[in-house]
Amino acid sequence: MTAGLVDFEITWKENIYAGAPPESNAEDYGTLGINFHARKPVNEAEWTAALQALSCDAPQAWAEVN
């Protein structure tokens, strides 16, 4: 949302470092590979509606991200 995008979703997570030589750094931080998508809203109204549906801190106005 900070960057002005909507419909963010992580659709996949997996330990892609299994078998990598060596694994220790990745395992130290619980590193996982992920796929995610997001979308640029069609207009400010869509972004504002998505913002209002959030329950966490985010920019308060379209102008803050544009």
Place this chain on the structure above:
Amino acid sequence: MSEVAPRAEKVELAELRDAIRAEYGAVAIDPEAGYHFNAGRELPATLGYKREWLDGIPEESIAALVGTGNPFALGALKPGENVIDMGCGGGIDSLIAAKMVCPTGKVIGVDMIPEMLDRARAAAVKTGLSNVEFIDGVAESLPVPDGWADVVISNGVLNLLPDKVAGIQDMYRALKPTGRLQIADITVSRAVPDAAKLDLDLWTG
């Protein structure tokens, strides 16, 4: 008494980029050498790439994949779409995308590692695809006009940016309204200490 220089609070961007160029330039030269991450010919299958996507993709592109996921699992790219591959490496994802969006769609692969761009360009020539171009550039300043792209894909690159918001903001700039991000990257479940964030080896591998 001599003054002690203040400790750096964050990694220097130029230094980090040099370290990334060195590490991934080595991957471009010898993908099978062994690194702190998976790379090489077996990786696409591990990440769920469909066999038909790889048809016609030269081995030199497939072998140089150091991705962390599968941008194409997030949705099909459609004929006619304009696509940016941010951090294209040896070109595998750009070339797959070019096949999906041809003949009228276009793909621009962007990377800052000369050895990877060389590999990608050579592979593109072999495919005969005319709707793909590889450009030397950085993620925070993609070499396209505002609103050019239908889709931005990226695979294992966003985590290499010290300012990830800046990278995503430029993807936003490059996207058309309703344009999509389809990104593969990494996440951590335990906080990385501030001191570790200054370790270039942890950034690059």
